[in-house]
Amino acid sequence: MKTDKKILKSASLIAGALLTTSLAAAPSLGGSLLAYNDLGSGAQVRSHLIDVNANQAKAAEAIAYKFGELKCGEGKCGEDKKADGKKADGKKSATAKKGKTAEAKSAEAKCGEGKCGEGKCGEDKKADAKTADAKSETKSKEAKCGEGKCG
């Protein structure tokens, strides 16, 4: 199952070698060498990284829209409605997909975490209706595959 490329079998050797080289390169590192941080549970890590990556992607899209991509005749003269329509469609599908991926799946249900039979069928509609607070609450839970998805 493992690729063994990244999983460290004799990490102490690698880490030892790295320590020696990094200290040689930057002897003042002393204090921070002992620093480490708890990233939290899988759901917390996912939720955080999805948010930061999605925000960045949105920002990049906005910049591209503002500065770059439009050529003469695209989305300006007479094409407003079309462009608006596209935009609206885009938003709609983005929202729909966001609902499907970023919230319903990504933050909570992770493939392989599934325990079949834990599902609460028909609960996804309830989940959709929840408020932002409720969403953030559910995001932080360790819900598993099959929970709140069926139906």
Add this chain to the structure above:
Amino acid sequence: MKLHEDTARIQDLLGEYCRTGEDTEIPGVTPGRVHHYRRLVYNVVRDTMDSAYPITLAALGEEHWDLLVQDFFSSGIPQTPQIWKLPFEFYRYHASQETGSRIRKPYLEDLLYFEWLEIEVHTMPDRPYPDFRKHGNIFNDRLAINPEYEIIRLEYPVHLHAVKEATDLKGDYFVLIFRSPETGYVQFLNLSVLNTYIFTRLVEDGVPLNELKGDIASVSGIESGKYLDDALEKFIGDLMKKKLILGFLKN
């Protein structure tokens, strides 16, 4: 039971069509309907990948992500009959194809692997716990390590930052992923290289911390003394609270 030769051939044709979408003549198929099979099968694969790699999906965006899934589905020739293992084949395929380099997203392999490992650690078979007691001395007694963990080394800090920032921070990063014995949930720790060295020496050597202090001091360049003792005590104490270190070995 061995399939009839014709049946096997037709199954292969249908499978090939479902993966690639390339029109081929498949005996017995009603024209205009077969594409639904491809759509339905692809939806399952796409859904599985979306669930397994939500961070990558968010980072790449729908369009790029879909290309990656389609590429894997049509050219990767998935082998596993267990759908939950399919994401691992997806990771392996793109790592072998060096997709990240090709699409100028060098962090891709790290990110896919980081995400996959959560599934792997969560679903890994139980590993036998050592016999341990709760009370002892951090420096003089041998520590009982929770065996359900993996440490990975990443080139890009995709576990800490958005991919755009991570791309500019190439280096050596260590992530420890373990399964909590109490909850079964997967927990993540971002370790410094020294923490990684200390932890792995404890696991590999199976000796009390006191016997490693000299090596730790010499490798890190930190003078062995109160500062190092305090730092080690805090580090090991935290790992005990998190149940990555279960206690002290009985024998």
